[in-house]
Every structure is written in structure tokens, then in C-alpha cells.
Amino acid sequence: MDDELILLNPGPACTSRRVKDAMLRGDLCHREPEFGELLAGLRADLPRALELDGHEALLVTGSGTAAMEMAVISSVREGRSILVVDNGVYGDRLLKIARANGITAHAVRPEAPDGDELTRWTTPIDPEAVRAALAAHPDVDAVAVVHHETTTGMINPIREIGAVVAESDAVLVIDAISGTGNEDQSLGEVGADIVCGTANKGLHGLPGVAFILCSDKGIERIQDVPARSLYLNAASYLKGQRDGNVPFTPAVQVCYSLDEALREYFEAGGFQARTKLYRERAALVRSGFERLGLEILVRPGARSNSVTMLHLPDAVPYDRLHDRLKERGYVIYAGQGALSSRFFRICTMGEIPWHRLERLEEALGESIHP
Ligand SMILES: Cc1ncc(COP(=O)(O)O)c(C=O)c1O
Incomplete structure (x- = not known):
């Protein structure tokens, strides 16, 4: 990492x-x-x-x-x-x-x-x-x-x-x-x-x-x-x-x-460039979620470009997923309230090198199926 x-x-x-x-x-x-x-x-x-x-x-x-x-x-x-x-x-x-x-x-x-x-x-x-x-x-x-x-x-x-x-x-x-x-x-x-x-x-x-x-x-x-x-x-x-x-x-x-x-x-180009970057990030990480079979909670058309709420895979408790990803260099976020036991969030906000987002799919895959 x-x-x-x-x-x-x-x-x-x-x-x-x-x-x-x-x-x-x-x-x-x-x-x-x-x-x-x-x-x-x-x-x-x-x-x-x-x-x-x-x-x-x-x-x-x-x-x-x-x-x-x-x-x-x-x-x-x-x-x-x-x-x-x-x-x-x-x-x-x-x-x-x-x-x-x-x-x-x-x-x-x-x-x-x-x-x-x-x-x-x-x-x-x-x-x-x-x-x-x-x-x-x-x-x-x-x-x-x-x-x-x-x-x-x-x-x-x-x-x-x-x-x-x-x-x-x-x-x-x-x-x-x-x-x-x-x-x-x-x-x-x-x-x-x-x-x-x-x-x-x-x-x-x-x-x-x-x-x-x-x-x-x-x-x-x-x-x-x-x-x-x-x-x-x-x-x-x-x-x-x-x-x-x-x-x-x-x-x-x-x-x-x-x-x-x-x-x-x-x-970097102001609002237009920043929002474009976030759209591109969302597309990149979501294509990885799809390949991993991770289901997004919010329907297309109502999704933001910076936060993705995902169903926790069967038999993978949030804490375990969190800790395995942290070992691989990524801090993910739990769902709030009633959503905490069934869902988790991945947010692509802030200064994140592109190659680290590219590697997220592999880290997630290893963390879900060790
Ligand atoms: C939509 C929205 N409003 C308000 C807040 C509250 O911000 P803070 O935690 O900085 O007080 C947050 C924090 O995540 C938020 O996402």
C-alpha cells in the first residue's frame, strides 16, 4: 500500500x-x-x-x-x-x-x-x-x-x-x-x-x-x-x-x-473542473463496485457524485470490512441509524490520487473475499 x-x-x-x-x-x-x-x-x-x-x-x-x-x-x-x-x-x-x-x-x-x-x-x-x-x-x-x-x-x-x-x-x-x-x-x-x-x-x-x-x-x-x-x-x-x-x-x-x-x-479550473472530476471518480469506482457485485442503494438519477451507499455483502460484517480496508490504506464509513448494519458508504471527496481510486477495486475484492 x-x-x-x-x-x-x-x-x-x-x-x-x-x-x-x-x-x-x-x-x-x-x-x-x-x-x-x-x-x-x-x-x-x-x-x-x-x-x-x-x-x-x-x-x-x-x-x-x-x-x-x-x-x-x-x-x-x-x-x-x-x-x-x-x-x-x-x-x-x-x-x-x-x-x-x-x-x-x-x-x-x-x-x-x-x-x-x-x-x-x-x-x-x-x-x-x-x-x-x-x-x-x-x-x-x-x-x-x-x-x-x-x-x-x-x-x-x-x-x-x-x-x-x-x-x-x-x-x-x-x-x-x-x-x-x-x-x-x-x-x-x-x-x-x-x-x-x-x-x-x-x-x-x-x-x-x-x-x-x-x-x-x-x-x-x-x-x-x-x-x-x-x-x-x-x-x-x-x-x-x-x-x-x-x-x-x-x-x-x-x-x-x-x-x-x-x-x-x-x-484547476474551478467549479466546472471540480464537478467533472467528481463525476469521473464516481464512474470509476462504481464500475468497480459493479464488477464486484456490490449493489448501490440509491437509484440512478438520484445519486450524488461523491457518496455511494452500498449493501454489505452477505456474511461480511462492517467492522471486518472496515479493518481489512484500513490495512490496505482506505478508511470507509458506516451507514447511519437503521442503515448501519446492512449498508456502508464509500465517499470520493478530497485530494485523492487517481491511482489510489483505481486500486480500490482490488483492495475491496481482497477485503470481501480474503
Ligand atoms: C449534508 C450535510 N449537512 C451538514 C453536515 C454537518 O457538518 P458537520 O459534521 O461539519 O457539522 C454534514 C456532515 O457530513 C452533511 O453531510
């Missing part, structure tokens, strides 16, 4: 030497003008990286969930509610965030016989169900949906949902965290008002910094919402970051690394 362990989990993802070395640019006080320049560069680069020119970026030190929580609590006005698409762990998390913060939340879920979780988690939401839920709850102020449900590697139809939401006054909040830079999101055409992203998945930065990208309507909304949290109040980040600073001590070195990751991203 090559020296480096390849992470095939959905973040934190492997990073390049340049990105890791950027951590060593030095110590910097975030009240100095140099940090203001770094922040201004990131705020300009992030919308451009996701082809969302015109959106304004707010960075927060924290994991992706910090961006989700900031988006949810900053998008619903007093006395109004949020409609959440719930067809996976992260949709469920959006709901939990709203409720934990005292915001009335309605869930819209795919139809599933007897509430079967597997069906619910592998069925993209029908935009007509969103339309019906909006009609049933006229007080909805924001609609939140996860684009790429990392739970199963399933894509929700955000463009169609965007068209439905555009017929109302609600703002559209998209959790684009596991698709940031790597999935074909066309966010510019979706009408997304608040987009949540993170440094360490498709952008190949390090974990510790997340962000929201806001349209003009999104900016208006966050200024019109009561402060429900001290740390995650988007309006105070907006005020501070427009003046070149941040309200709390930022993860300066992680910001350096994100800056370097974005340089690499643009040098």
Missing part, C-alpha cells in the same frame, strides 16, 4: 500538502489588517467558487452544523415557521435545530409505507409535496432542504423546489454542505437565498470553518430576524465582516488553508 491513508468518509476529507502547509503561514491577530485582507479574499472567492456571484459570504468558525444553525435561526421572523424537507439525517438535523431554538417547524417527507426509514431516506422529495405543505402552512417564512443527503448519497431536486418556493414569500435555505464545490448544484439557477457550506468537503480545505452565502433577499431577511443566539447570529457576522472583522476569535490557520484550497480549486 502507498503510505498515505485515503479517507473515503464524507469529510473530513484528505487535503493536499499545499493546504496543510498553509497552516504554517504564521501567527496572526484577527484584529490586524492582514486578517481583514484574508477575510475579504475568502468572502469574494467563496461565492465565485460556487458560481453564486452576487451572494454575500459570512464565515463562521465551527463545523458545517454551525452554518446550518446560523442559517435556520437567522431566516425565520418572530411568530413565523420553517418548512423542512426531511429525508435523511441532515434534514432531520435542520428540524432539530429549529425546534431546539423554539422555532415552529413543519416537516415534509417522502411517502413511505409504514414510515419505512429506508424508503424515506432513499426517495428524493417530490416538489409538489413542498407546494402542498406551503399551502397548508401559510405562516412559513423559510423552506430548508439538504441538496446532497449524505446519509445515503441522494440528491434532492433543489431546482424544482426553488421554483415552488419562488411562488411564495419564503426564503429558500439550502444545506449544500456535502455538495460544496463537488456536486452539480447550479445554485445560481435555484434561487437559493441562504446556502450553507463548509471548508472541508468538496473545497478540500481543513475542518473548522463553515459559511453561509446570502442573496439580497437572504441579507434582508437576516437583518429582520431577532437574535436567537449570541454566537450564531448572522446579523452580527454581517456587520462585522463588512467592516473586515469577525465577532469572535476565528480559526485563523484554517482560514489560511481554505485560502490555499481555493487557490488550488481555481487553478
Whole structure:
């Protein structure tokens, strides 16, 4: 095996030497003008990286969930509610965030016989169900949906949902965290008002910094919402970051690394090139899964390009498969919740040398049939 362990989990993802070395640019006080320049560069680069020119970026030190929580609590006005698409762990998390913060939340879920979780988690939401839920709850102020449900590697139809939401006054909040830079999101055409992203998945930065990208309507909304949290109040980040600073001590070195990751991203051809790479990776590893007889859970047409959920082969417990693959240089990822005993995930996010993906089939074969 090559020296480096390849992470095939959905973040934190492997990073390049340049990105890791950027951590060593030095110590910097975030009240100095140099940090203001770094922040201004990131705020300009992030919308451009996701082809969302015109959106304004707010960075927060924290994991992706910090961006989700900031988006949810900053998008619903007093006395109004949020409609959440719930067809996976992260949709469920959006709901939990709203409720934990005292915001009335309605869930819209795919139809599933007897509430079967597997069906619910592998069925993209029908935009007509969103339309019906909006009609049933006229007080909805924001609609939140996860684009790429990392739970199963399933894509929700955000463009169609965007068209439905555009017929109302609600703002559209998209959790684009596991698709940031790597999935074909066309966010510019979706009408997304608040987009949540993170440094360490498709952008190949390090974990510790997340962000929201806001349209003009999104900016208006966050200024019109009561402060429900001290740390995650988007309006105070907006005020501070427009003046070149941040309200709390930022993860300066992680910001350096994100800056370097974005340089690499643009040098390599930006969004179009990164999403093409992920499509090619998906095609490569999935042809190997097919030869090995490994069945993919999500139907074609609803699959992401970065996460593949596979049925565990008969008589191969997950832990054994995990350990055998780790000996061969690959870290795979378990299924979540009810899916953990029957399925596993292989994620092709981050800096992964192509030849290591080519060798994955052999390593998997040896691990399944020793
Ligand atoms: C779709 C999605 N949303 C949110 C998150 C939460 O991110 P974090 O674990 O960085 O808080 C994840 C993490 O994998 C995710 O995949």
C-alpha cells in the first residue's frame, strides 16, 4: 500500500500538502489588517467558487452544523415557521435545530409505507409535496432542504423546489454542505437565498470553518430576524465582516488553508473542473463496485457524485470490512441509524490520487473475499 491513508468518509476529507502547509503561514491577530485582507479574499472567492456571484459570504468558525444553525435561526421572523424537507439525517438535523431554538417547524417527507426509514431516506422529495405543505402552512417564512443527503448519497431536486418556493414569500435555505464545490448544484439557477457550506468537503480545505452565502433577499431577511443566539447570529457576522472583522476569535490557520484550497480549486479550473472530476471518480469506482457485485442503494438519477451507499455483502460484517480496508490504506464509513448494519458508504471527496481510486477495486475484492 502507498503510505498515505485515503479517507473515503464524507469529510473530513484528505487535503493536499499545499493546504496543510498553509497552516504554517504564521501567527496572526484577527484584529490586524492582514486578517481583514484574508477575510475579504475568502468572502469574494467563496461565492465565485460556487458560481453564486452576487451572494454575500459570512464565515463562521465551527463545523458545517454551525452554518446550518446560523442559517435556520437567522431566516425565520418572530411568530413565523420553517418548512423542512426531511429525508435523511441532515434534514432531520435542520428540524432539530429549529425546534431546539423554539422555532415552529413543519416537516415534509417522502411517502413511505409504514414510515419505512429506508424508503424515506432513499426517495428524493417530490416538489409538489413542498407546494402542498406551503399551502397548508401559510405562516412559513423559510423552506430548508439538504441538496446532497449524505446519509445515503441522494440528491434532492433543489431546482424544482426553488421554483415552488419562488411562488411564495419564503426564503429558500439550502444545506449544500456535502455538495460544496463537488456536486452539480447550479445554485445560481435555484434561487437559493441562504446556502450553507463548509471548508472541508468538496473545497478540500481543513475542518473548522463553515459559511453561509446570502442573496439580497437572504441579507434582508437576516437583518429582520431577532437574535436567537449570541454566537450564531448572522446579523452580527454581517456587520462585522463588512467592516473586515469577525465577532469572535476565528480559526485563523484554517482560514489560511481554505485560502490555499481555493487557490488550488481555481487553478484547476474551478467549479466546472471540480464537478467533472467528481463525476469521473464516481464512474470509476462504481464500475468497480459493479464488477464486484456490490449493489448501490440509491437509484440512478438520484445519486450524488461523491457518496455511494452500498449493501454489505452477505456474511461480511462492517467492522471486518472496515479493518481489512484500513490495512490496505482506505478508511470507509458506516451507514447511519437503521442503515448501519446492512449498508456502508464509500465517499470520493478530497485530494485523492487517481491511482489510489483505481486500486480500490482490488483492495475491496481482497477485503470481501480474503
Ligand atoms: C449534508 C450535510 N449537512 C451538514 C453536515 C454537518 O457538518 P458537520 O459534521 O461539519 O457539522 C454534514 C456532515 O457530513 C452533511 O453531510
